[in-house]
Amino acid sequence: MPEAATAPARRAMIGDSEFDRDTAVTRREPGVYDIDLSAGWTIINAVNGGYLLAVLGRALADALPHPDPFTVSAHYLTASQPGPAVVRTETVRAGRSLSTGQASLFQYDDEGNEVERIRVLASYGDLTALPDDVRTTAVPPSIPPLEQCFGPDDSPAPIPGSSAITDRLKLKLDPATLGWALGAPSGKGEMRAWFGLADGRDADPLSLLLTVDALPPTAFEIGLMGWVPTVELTVHVRHRPAPGPLRVSITTRNLAGGFLEEDAEVWDSEDRLVAQSRQLARVRLG
Incomplete structure (x- = not known):
């Protein structure tokens, strides 16, 4: 048969x-x-910062009277590990159009002491209630068609820094930002990619908190490899994303004193700028 x-x-x-x-x-x-x-959702044994932000974002969406994150600012205090954790939230202010809250995630160390991993201050609203008035000079990033871009599965050898999280993402990087994977980084501090979740789930405001922190670090294209831990990350969610793949562009213009910034833009399939972020991260020199 x-x-x-x-x-x-x-x-x-x-x-x-x-x-x-x-x-x-x-x-x-x-x-x-x-x-x-x-x-x-780990990277080199540490839990990804964007995933953590989504966890706290979900707790705040339950605790606050408004459903959608508008701005979320997080300080990463200690590295989170897979396993049990507790999130504590507090409503700071509940208004008509915006509510503000704070949240912290805690785990226990080997001696049983409670350790704060990440602390967030966020404002929530309702994205569907915003006026549809767009006046922007920003333009979507120029990325080759998805079939001309490359992801972890296209590499003949494991990409440095790869981890479990790559199996959960559909990530296709612009070849112009892949010099680091070939041993020839461009020095420009740029990453661009098509982005989605591997199981096909469309993006929503909560998953955008993951998206801004899911690409390889721009430090790779500057010629630095290894873990680039986030110190602080602020995300602005600007619109509910349309179905379909996202385009993500991340740039770094200043590496100094062992720290760099990463500015990210996320665009949806309708050429709408749906999220922006900036983070400060530490790099290991030498």
């Missing part, structure tokens, strides 16, 4: 994907949430 045809993988929907399951928090009591941080 002929072999049965393999059924195509079901495309994940918002609310029913690995990202949703791994960022889901359980309310223990008002303002206190439990979560088991997934090892699937």
Whole structure:
């Protein structure tokens, strides 16, 4: 008998994907949430900062009266590890159009002491209630068609810094920003890529918190390899993204004193600028 045809993988929907399951928090009591941080979103054994931001963002969406993150500023205090964690939130102000809250994520060290990993201050609103008045001089990044770009699966050898998170992303990098992978970094401090989640889930405001911190560090194209831990990250969510792949552009213009900035823009399939971010990160020199 002929072999049965393999059924195509079901495309994940918002609310029913690995990202949703791994960022889901359980309310223990008002303002206190439990979560088991997934090892699937790690980079060199540390949990990705964008994934952590989405975890705290989900807790704040539950705690605040408005649904969508507008601006989220995070300070990364200590490296998070996969495993149990507690998120504590506090409502700072609840207004008609914006609510402001803060959240911290805690884990325990080997001696049983509680350690704060990340602290966030955020304002939430309703993106669907915003007026559709766009006056921007920004333009989408110029990236070759997706089929002309390259991801981790296209490399003949493991890309330095690769980790579990790459299996959960559909990441295709602009060849012009891939010199580092070939041993010839451009020195320009630029990364550009097509971006999506591997299970096909479309982007939403919460997943944009992951998107801005999911590309390889711009430090790679400056000629520096290794872990580039985030010190502070601020994200502005500007619009609810349309279905389809995102385009992400990240630039660094100043590496000094062992720190660099990364400015990111995220554009959706309708050429709308849906998120912007800036982060300060530490680099290891020498």
